[in-house]
Amino acid sequence: MVSRSLRSPRRYALGIDFGTLSARALVVDVDTGEEAASAVHDYRHGSIQERLPGTQDRLPPEFALQDPGDYLESLHGAVPKALKQAGIRGDQILSVGTDFTSCTMLPTRADGTPLCLEPRWRREPHAYAKLWKHHAAQPEADHINAIGQSRAERFMKAYGGRYSSEWFFSKLLETLRHAPAVYAEADRFIEAGDWIVWKLCGQERRGLSAAGFKAMRVYPDSRDGWTYPSRDFFKALHPRLANVVAEKLSTDLLPPGARAGGLTAAMARRLGLREGTPVAVGNIDAHVAVPACGASRPGEMVMILGTSTCHLLVGDQPQWVEGMCGVVQDGVIAGSWGYEAGQAGVGDLFAWYVEHGAPASVQAEARRRKQTVYARLESEAAKLVPGESGLLALDWWNGCRSVLMDSALSGCLLGATLGTRPHEIYRALIEATAFGTRRIIEAFTSQGVRIHRLVGCGGLAQRSALLMQIYSDVTGLPIRVAASEQTCALGAAMHGAVAAGLHKDMTAATRAMARTQGNGYQPNRGRKQVYDRLYAEYVRLHDTFGRDAQSPMKRLRQLRTQALRRESRLQR
């Protein structure tokens, strides 16, 4: 590591955040955390849910695919633009770090070529990258959970009792079942975050985090080494899966902040950087945000508030927590235990309401006041006191990805009257997500995992003071908010800086590069008391609808599936 005092030119790290709809490149000062410039490039095809690019083939329900060509195009577009805006030369960039949505995975050839980029597979949905929010693999997740439970597989415990339809082997098994030829042709199945690093530095080096949090590589009770499940388990899942790990994955994994390699000459040219610039191993978007929020100590839960929310925290030891998405050693910050949990619909839920629930009158009033519809609803909602609307919602519009880990659950709004107004519903939806977060916090604290502060990041945390205050009042915890508006890209850059040896570890990088905003939020005692009572009702609904196998919510979903099948609207 070169000491700052010896050099006059500023040192920069590049962080590249591959999000759901775009890639963002951020140029950041390694020593001060100052953000010099950032540039965004949208994916040409976004999230592919209706039709494959260039075809009229309708995709089945719950599909969400991506074209990996878009990742490269956005990379090539965003990085040079960010450099140009920063006004620096490529050789001032001393490191490259990335982060990616997860589990977003794709099948490739042995040389890393995505199958879907070959003309032969262009019309095969399963040859594309399956985006994290691809939800069609629920039957496969159910099957995995049934087999996993009957065999008492360790991953069941590490994943809080359920393996999600969003995760690696649910999606892989879905491909094997519905497109066996894709399975046969694919030499590799790989996280998109590992694939992009492969493209950057020319070698397949996979990250330990995604393997641990999404792909069943869990730590054994005996601590005699981390492993994937056994051949027998995979065989029980499907005969052709027996050797899947050896044949199509990798057991050579690197922890966050490790060096994956150096930029290839071709990629360096393309991006305008120096060949050989150190590249960090790939990582999960939410995870890299943790140090970027300044939270690398136990007791602080980071909430990355976006379309969905990821909850991350680190601890000194592993605990089994209901519905957590995983606990992985070195999984978030090298040297400690990383925990992840999540809420499936947060920003998505508010966006749904604004698009499909806010009436014309609210839109007109927002226009008149030159506000967004969000801001209009919020400023009215902020005038309400807890309990005043008489409304209570369950926040499961996108299923429950936390304690109950059941994507077939759905949203509920209770307490509506003819006097109910849009801003009341909007506030009830915000409160519902806050109750969902509290329920997750209690799942952790009830198992002895300490949480004494929340740290918010992501657009919602920075834009909505009302949302943050409600979260503080509902949970009774103080909240800090990350200063950076690009915590993922910043975290990616921090990982690159550590990988390049510019900081000796993540704690040092955090100290140098991460910031939070002013005073943050403190819970109000009076509002907390009312919310305690509303939360008790939330938990009652949560258990009534979510836990009981005979719940009306579950039957409704079954009836819906049957109705769609009867109408032959299900394609598969």
Added chain:
Amino acid sequence: MVSRSLRSPRRYALGIDFGTLSARALVVDVDTGEEAASAVHDYRHGSIQERLPGTQDRLPPEFALQDPGDYLESLHGAVPKALKQAGIRGDQILSVGTDFTSCTMLPTRADGTPLCLEPRWRREPHAYAKLWKHHAAQPEADHINAIGQSRAERFMKAYGGRYSSEWFFSKLLETLRHAPAVYAEADRFIEAGDWIVWKLCGQERRGLSAAGFKAMRVYPDSRDGWTYPSRDFFKALHPRLANVVAEKLSTDLLPPGARAGGLTAAMARRLGLREGTPVAVGNIDAHVAVPACGASRPGEMVMILGTSTCHLLVGDQPQWVEGMCGVVQDGVIAGSWGYEAGQAGVGDLFAWYVEHGAPASVQAEARRRKQTVYARLESEAAKLVPGESGLLALDWWNGCRSVLMDSALSGCLLGATLGTRPHEIYRALIEATAFGTRRIIEAFTSQGVRIHRLVGCGGLAQRSALLMQIYSDVTGLPIRVAASEQTCALGAAMHGAVAAGLHKDMTAATRAMARTQGNGYQPNRGRKQVYDRLYAEYVRLHDTFGRDAQSPMKRLRQLRTQALRRESRLQR
């Protein structure tokens, strides 16, 4: 009765329907039922819910008042207009019948002058007419039910186990408690429907229906005469109420179709009619619709579908049905037992959704296609099959006025996802009201009251084929729809015709004057089967939220009341 063949000029009856927001006068041919003309006149002040006329005094929540001066103004406006449109002379009108919303009641002087028309009482809310949907008397209804239950009063049984906050003595007790001076000054408390007849023919003649269905005049087990509850009961309710019936009501009551008197000279002049024209006793709007729908036989349930729905049917004998609004001998059709039940929010619920729930995109599309928002939502909703949306709602946006008779219950929507679209919610709301109707039907049939056909009337029945078909599919019953678009005014006219002796009884009047539309609706077996399963879930939610004293819905309402009180937003 004059036989038709002996006279050449056509004979006309006048029906006047006093609705929630306007009065309508209908001129109808007594012998053919042909509707010659009708005219509407809006009430100047509509439903008074925010501020008293001419003041800035804010009304408390749940208030819904009317100015009785508006009734007269609309009467004076509508009748001459209808005559003019019909192109007939006043002396061709041989009878006058009226109907009125109920229980809408007001305090008056001994000469019939409403207290609120005196300057001294102009700013006193309790001096005004309390509209049927005035819901502020819930505490008084609760008190009545507690006393009624502890004393095993007969009216409790006749009213299905609960006395409503909308009814006569709830509203009267509220006046006594909150405005004792009004109570003291009032010589009479009277249904607005009886009051308007008083104005027409100059004498106070009250109807038996409203007394039986709203004001506790129920039949005794021993059949030794119909009575109001005892002095002791009223004294237990409030010491000053002991003699309320003798002092402020009347025990001189007439059955539907009876002659109350003849038009006064002044009123005849004002309306352009002949002095002494026979006027029928006042009646309830929903009740007069029954013969106007051609339904005067047992087994046919009439649904008057408006902002709320009234369900009416006649039977050969009395049965006790949970949550019915009452069973009264001669109460709907003289000579049989009349039953009433109701759903508190139907058209109101759809209007709420269109105003506060349908997004700008739907409004824009409706404008583009030159449709109403209702029609737009319906044409999309009609493409769905039962169960497809995955949604289920409880129709209690305006409380539950049927089986559970609890106005503190509220609406619920279950099963929402990010893919849920407005027309799906709209259909779920229609289905919810259909399930509510089925629940009422089953309350009757489970007690042995036969129902083999539904008859729909009111704007919703005539406008929405989708709604009628869903009702048929959900209930498994065929539905006929009344041909007249003014069933209440037509029914009022039929009552006048019977009162004037133009028809010998209601059966004869029905045969001559009532019609239904073509073929009506038949239930579809396949859809019925899916709805049977959805209905089972509806009943589960209905009981979970509606019957359990610890239900989250009830607690939410308590929390809301407390929140409002804490914020000092409750005025009283």
